[in-house]
Amino acid sequence: MAIRAIILDIGGVLEHNPSLGFDVKWEPEFGAGWPDRVGAVIEAGVIGAITLEQVHQQAAAALGVSVDRFEAYMDDAWIEYVGSYNAEVAEYWSARRAEGYVTAIISNSFVGAREREEAAHRFSELTDILVYSHEVGLQKPDPAIYELCLERLGMRPEETVFVDDHEPNCEAARALGMAVVHFRDTEQALRELDEILRENR
Template sequence: MNIVFDFGGVVFRWHPPSFLARLWPHRVADAAQGALVAAQFFENYGGDWGAFDQGLIDADTVIQRIALRTGWPAAEVAQVVAAVPDELQLQVDTAALIAELKQAGHRLFYLSNMPEPYADHLERAHPLQQWFESGVFSGRVKHSKPRAEIFQIASERFGLAPETCVFLDDHPANIEAAKTLGWQALLFTTAGQARLDLVQLMR
């Protein structure tokens, strides 16, 4: 199988409500309140953050835009932006799944909404080229999920027809977009569930 992994929330830890609760205890009392603050900060990965994801603006610009839009001090917004790389910790269970799939002979790729500075960090911190044959970061191709363009770019880069790819992502909108374009796609919740879903798909 040709299996394509999302990164944030799948291969690497990414849960903005708890992230902000830890980082901004003076603003966020718990993960429930963190969800509300995260919706303001990241705008569901549209708006300012979406432009950052797509490599259309840099970190300084996204900081200034979020501060202007929300009224939060730019220094506090900058704290969040700077803390993201440390938040993207490898998910041990998913790493084990990747190793299993690779050992079994499956071809592995990635397709991630990721601003360029964070993509650079992940490449420095982890042996992505050993784990995956190829991959696409949104910040480098100027398109992001769930738009059709990034799926088309990925298909072309991987040299694979969409229907031969199985996409794992934790966002329903990205799963639906992939399916609409002819990809096989599975909503990721845990590595254990993904393993079961993949086994079922292989039957």
């Protein structure tokens, strides 16, 4: 069956997101092991169970700091989250879209991500469908988030190829019958994408 849609992850694929060490930077103020104390709050933000304002309030309470201090941390964290634009991947993807392939995104995201990533990278101009975990209440590798994307595309798994930098997310897509590229670097991923598209026309 011919491939009709190319589905990409954002972080680590459409964005370069190297660690900038913000957790360590804030450890003197928040305390050793502080990320563990806000883990449940962050998880709730990933699936949109709470608002960004509630994230700030609940995380600050868990850490025993003022809300404005956690907001200051988040200002730092958003820099790493948004990262830098992987122009080579985006240009390749846009060229395939111009050839007639449908484009989609499935991203494990965080409340507030759409606005920040749109301002930085304007993903809405690159993709036909954007599935953010915080907006749909599901996250990879839950098969339901892939199935939701497929439903919105109106396609069977075999008509799509999925690109992600985390193997568990790739494995979930394979299990559904999607073609998969495990992104390790840009050159490798685009080469494998070319091969899959060439073999499934």
